[in-house]
Amino acid sequence: MPAGRATGAHWALRWLDTDRLRQVSTGSGVRVAVLDSGVDASHPQLARAVDRGWDVVADEADGRTDCVGHGTAVASLVAARPDGDAALVGVAPAARIVPIRVSEDGSGATAYRDVTPARLAAGIRRAIALDADVIQVSFAVNSNNAALRKAVADAAKRQIVVVAAVGDRTAGPTYPAAYPGVVGVGAAESSGHRWTDSGSGPHVDLVAPGVELVGAARIRGHVPVGGTAAAAAMVSGAAALLKARHPKWTAAQIADRLLATADGTPGGARNDGYGYGGVNPYRALTESAEAPGRSPAPHPVPAAALNPTQRPGLSAATRKALLWAGAIGAGTLVLVVGYAAATAFARRRRARA
Incomplete structure (x- = not known):
């Protein structure tokens, strides 16, 4: 059955x-x-x-196969083109998506169990080879893996902005979000409050809309999507906007500007649940660009978030037919093992900011 079409205003937009x-x-x-x-x-x-991208799973030059729909929905949050009254439009609607397929799983209790640090490292290396400007990592792993850490470091050397989900229902540091230079993203609800299942810790830099979003379905139509992967897509889109406006900025300058212009936290200071607060791409784009690395200043939770619009226009019948998309909402995987250097790294990164 084809997915329904969502129309009208949406709180995240x-x-x-x-x-x-x-x-x-x-x-x-x-x-x-x-x-x-x-x-x-x-x-x-x-x-x-x-x-065309790359398929790490099959080790071939085409990442345009999506068996579960999650990558399609996440990519649409970054760069979906406007389409009349559709409730979906990407944050950076003229950006190019380079699909890097690192998973073919995504159903039931074993969702995304095939994602490993090695696959993520291989995916980042392929993204580098394919001249990515921004890398969106939808998955989080608990293992502090040398190959994954090196791949992230290589991306930083190439001035590529790396944005990573911190994970859903996670405990402790997750990777690659906890590596130096990576923007770790948690999910927020329409109220402006942190989503209760969003990972927390010193590796959280920002939060972004991540609950009851509208994403592209496979082939056509729209599906519900959420979780920290969806929130990270919003931040990846914001990074793309900054890169387009300031093509000579370094990856660190773009990341610092996103943190410096965040909307702040309910308590006013940086904390492990919200990082520096909600991403604010308009403020990041329009404030003076003379000092992109300055320290973040707290700002109120955005008024739009405190007065959300109604849910997008999917009929009750369509929503019932799309219940399978609950698996899409999970968004991230946590693999067991590892702890190590995250705390020391986080302190260094926060001190730098």
């Missing part, structure tokens, strides 16, 4: 003020690699947005 964002930057020319389950490029809102 109001929070990020996407209409106004498009007047400043659309992410044109920026390549965003999405490490996920692949991307179905046949969806009308993605048809002109997706490159």
